[in-house]
Amino acid sequence: MRRQRLPAQLSAALAAAAVLAAGQLLTPSHAAAQDRFADVQVEAQHVNGRVYMLTGSGGNIGASVGGDGTLIVDDQFAPLSEKIMATLEKVGQGNVKYVLNTHCHGDHTGGNPVFGKTAPIIAHHHVRRRLASAEIPCGGDSAQMERAGLPVVTFADSVTVHFNDERVRVLHYPQAHTDGDAAVYFTDSNVLHAGDLFFAGQFPFVDLDTGGSVQGVIDAVGDLLRRIPDDTRVIPGHGSLSDVQGLREYRRMLVETARIVRKRMEAGASLEEIQKEGLPARWQGWSTDFVPEDRWIETIYESYSG
Numbered sequence: 001m002r003r004q005r006l007p008a009q010l011s012a013a014l015a016a017a018a019v020l021a022a023g024q025l026l027t028p029s030h031a032a033a034q035d036r037f038a039d040v041q042v043e044a045q046h047v048n049g050r051v052y053m054l055t056g057s058g059g060n061i062g063a064s065v066g067g068d069g070t071l072i073v074d075d076q077f078a079p080l081s082e083k084i085m086a087t088l089e090k091v092g093q094g095n096v097k098y099v100l101n102t103h104c105h106g107d108h109t110g111g112n113p114v115f116g117k118t119a120p121i122i123a124h125h126h127v128r129r130r131l132a133s134a135e136i137p138c139g140g141d142s143a144q145m146e147r148a149g150l151p152v153v154t155f156a157d158s159v160t161v162h163f164n165d166e167r168v169r170v171l172h173y174p175q176a177h178t179d180g181d182a183a184v185y186f187t188d189s190n191v192l193h194a195g196d197l198f199f200a201g202q203f204p205f206v207d208l209d210t211g212g213s214v215q216g217v218i219d220a221v222g223d224l225l226r227r228i229p230d231d232t233r234v235i236p237g238h239g240s241l242s243d244v245q246g247l248r249e250y251r252r253m254l255v256e257t258a259r260i261v262r263k264r265m266e267a268g269a270s271l272e273e274i275q276k277e278g279l280p281a282r283w284q285g286w287s288t289d290f291v292p293e294d295r296w297i298e299t300i301y302e303s304y305s306g
Helices: 006-019 028-037 078-090 125-131 214-227 244-267 271-277 291-306
Strands: 044-046 051-055 059-068 069-073 094-101 122-125 153-154 158-163 166-173 181-186 190-192 233-234
Touching: 028 291, 044 078, 044 233, 051 078, 051 233, 059 078, 059 181, 069 078, 069 122, 069 153, 094 158, 122 125, 122 181, 125 153, 166 214, 181 214, 214 244, 233 244, 244 271, 271 291
Parallel strands: 069 094, 094 122, 122 153, 190 233
Antiparallel strands: 044 051, 051 059, 059 069, 158 166, 166 181, 181 190
C-alpha cells in the first residue's frame, strides 16, 4: 500500500507549528512562520448561547464565554495566541480556564504551549502520546511538544466538563480523521464542535498515517448525527459555520464517493484509472487546493486498500 502524502498546505502548516512547539525561537524558519501570521485577523462569530466560533489561520476555535471564564476548543498556532486572547476579550472574557484539543495536528494545538501555561489542556490519550514523543509522529510531524503544551487531563472514551452552567460533553472517535479525534458538544447552548471530523462543504483530509480511516470518519459523523438535535449549530474543523443539514450533506458526500471508489476498486480499476474517471459532477465543487478531487480519491483508495 502506498503511503499517503500530506497535502502541501497541511505540511506547511504542521511544519510551522512544529518549529514553534519545539521552541526553536531564533531560527529563520521561526521568522518565516511569524511573517506568515503577521496579517492574519482573528475574528469571532456568535454561534448560540454562550458559544462563539473564532477564525484565523488553521482549525476553527470554539469558545464558551461566561461567568466561569473562557473554555476554548483548539488554539491554532502560537504566534496567533495574543490575537486570540484579544478577540476573546472583545466578546466578554479573555481569561482562558481550560483548553480542549480535538486532535493532535499542529493547526489545532500550536497554541498549546502558550495557553497551557495557565490553563489545563484536556485531550484524548493518543493526543498526549503523539505530542509528547518524537517517535510517534502526528501528521508527519516528529517534533516533541514542550511540556507546557501537553494535555494534563486525558480520557479514553469520553469526559464531561461542567463549565459556565452547562455540561460540555467530549466524545472520542477512534480511527477517524486521526486516532485521537474528539467532538465537543455544548449541551445547553446546543452547539457541536466537530473538529476535523467535519470539513464543511469540502473534501476532508483523513490522516491515514496517524491512525485515521475514511470509514471511521463516516461512522463518526453518523454517530454524531444520531446524538444531536436537528436544530444544533455545528462548528467544523475547517470551513464556515454550519448546521445539522450541512453535516448530513457532508456525510452523504463521504458515503457516496467512498461507494463509487470502492465499486471501481472491486472491478479491478487502478488508482490512476479511478482518478481519470473522476467523481460525479455534484461532488466536484467540494474540491479545494487543500484536498482536490484526485487527493480525495487517493485517500479513499488507500484507506480501503489497507
